[in-house]
């Protein structure tokens with residue numbers, strides 16, 4: 001296992017913010033941590049990065065306890081924090097090149113380090129800004145640079161804390177492709193936090209829903225959606241009259257409609273219970289068939 005977390009607990013003073021969190025992830029797996037503000041996502045990720053010391057439980061990242069990770073171990077991780085602002089006067093290409101030199105000593109027979117600067121600029125869509133000073137970038141461009149800084153050392157594990165906050169739809173789409181590529185071609189294990197359910201659905205091999213410091217559900221989008229034994233919403237029209245109902249068997253309803261009204265059935269629309277329904281039910285503490 002690349003990530004192995006068992007019985008993780010975290011306390012800030014008297015407040016226990018993580019209670020018995022356990023999960024694992026293998027090579028090339030994309031795991032998404034979803035949860036409301038204050039659920040403990042950043043705390044979890046910061047403990048795995050070795051930035052915070054846990055109160056209890058066992059944690060291993062690439063077989064090493066993050067509390068005891070050395071430089072070689074750190075060189076195998078990529079980290080994109082929620083936000084950091086510095087290096088404003090550096091130019092984009094210079095900074096990436098400079099940061100990359102740190103990783104050269106940690107290249108292996110199978111992993112070439114660092115990532116070639118021009119290839120990296122192209123991968124994050126910053127080629128045309130390479131000579132600009134960082135302080136002149138827009139918010140979304142700055143976030144792309146954060147991602148580039150996170151992956152310049154060709155990490156085996158990548159931690160991304162809300163990486164797409166501020167991205168426009170095209171940047172988000174390209175970023176999703178990049179994440180898939182890193183996982184599929186480079187076998188990078190990725191732990192990502194987001195508030196965007198659509199993003200979680202698109203990227204995750206597995207979603208962990210964290211609420212008030214506990215994992216309240218884990219699984220694929222399909223598995224999580226199935227937890228809500230929801231009724232589908234069905235809309236249609238016949239001869240210009242619009243209808244709307246809910247049913248647990250939308251396929252059967254559609255079959256009956258076509259048998260009865262044939263080609264007069266128009267505008268048929270079925271909305272299945274979504275990840276959003278499950279998520280909202282879980283974080284509002286409603287009963288869900290776990």
Ligand SMILES: Nc1ncnc2c1ncn2[C@@H]1O[C@H](COP(=O)(O)OP(=O)(O)OP(=O)(O)O)[C@@H](O)[C@H]1O
Nearest residue numbers: 012013015017035036037038039040041042043044
């Ligand atoms: N340094 C700290 N000292 C005390 N409490 C903290 C500290 N850092 C975080 N907390 C508390 O721990 C809890 C979890 O915070 P965390 O930042 O991990 O949540 P999150 O899920 O990442 O939230 P968000 O979605 O808002 O980023 C919150 O209640 C927060 O107030």
